[in-house]
Amino acid sequence: MEFKFGQWLIRNYSYDDKLSLIKYANDPEVAENLLDSFPHPYTESDADYWLNFVHNQDICTNFALADSVELIGAIGLVLHKGQRYGTANIGYWLGKPFWGKGIMSQALKYMTTFAFEKYELRKIYAEVFEGNIGSMRVLEKAGYTLEATFKKHFIKFEKEIDCLIYSIFREDMKV
Numbered sequence: 001m002e003f004k005f006g007q008w009l010i011r012n013y014s015y016d017d018k019l020s021l022i023k024y025a026n027d028p029e030v031a032e033n034l035l036d037s038f039p040h041p042y043t044e045s046d047a048d049y050w051l052n053f054v055h056n057q058d059i060c061t062n063f064a065l066a067d068s069v070e071l072i073g074a075i076g077l078v079l080h081k082g083q084r085y086g087t088a089n090i091g092y093w094l095g096k097p098f099w100g101k102g103i104m105s106q107a108l109k110y111m112t113t114f115a116f117e118k119y120e121l122r123k124i125y126a127e128v129f130e131g132n133i134g135s136m137r138v139l140e141k142a143g144y145t146l147e148a149t150f151k152k153h154f155i156k157f158e159k160e161i162d163c164l165i166y167s168i169f170r171e172d173m174k175v
């Protein structure tokens with residue numbers, strides 16, 4: 001998959017993304033709003049693990065955000081099975097030098113449409129930590145709405161964190 005918007009790109013990962021992945025992912029300000037499955041510090045072996053994982057996915061649901069030079073972030077979905085079939089959790093992050101340029105707003109809009117077209121989904125949702133105003137705004141601009149707040153749902157860096165669920169349904173998208 002490849003989608004170009006302005007000078008930015010959503011594309012498949014390459015093993016060559018390793019150094020940029022470590023450079024931008026290994027940042028406490030990026031990690032603080034993500035689950036611990038996104039490790040901090042973000043080491044070379046974390047990057048190796050992740051690049052092997054995405055290259056071996058049966059259904060590719062994880063993509064790199066890039067400029068013409070290198071990976072600058074990522075966006076991806078977890079497709080649920082069993083009784084949650086038809087739902088997916090979307091997640092994303094961007095290297096700090098690229099924040100505030102409108103990149104994720106555009107990337108999330110595209111990925112949401114792409115995901116409803118490509119996978120058999122009824123609903124996509126994101127889990128947002130309390131206080132992550134940037135992510136809430138990105139979701140709202142892509143048509144997601146606040147569905148629920150789970151109080152003190154996560155522990156991050158030894159603090160209890162509320163989790164805000166933002167969701168969008170296929171019928172909201174007309175795809």
Ligand SMILES: CC(C)(COP(=O)(O)OP(=O)(O)OC[C@H]1O[C@@H](n2cnc3c(N)ncnc32)[C@H](O)[C@@H]1OP(=O)(O)O)[C@@H](O)C(=O)NCCC(=O)NCCS
Pocket residue numbers: 029030031033034091092093094095098099100101102103104105106126127128129132133134135137138
């Ligand atoms: C959250 C994140 C993805 C936002 O991406 P971004 O490309 O910087 O966002 P955009 O530039 O598209 O901004 C979208 C809107 O949010 C606002 N915004 C972005 N960051 C903000 C912040 N920290 N505080 C307040 N508003 C913010 C922008 O002003 C913009 O609003 P507008 O269009 O009404 O002017 C990015 O900051 C990031 O990767 N953070 C760390 C990881 C993370 O939080 N991931 C999401 C987990 S749910």
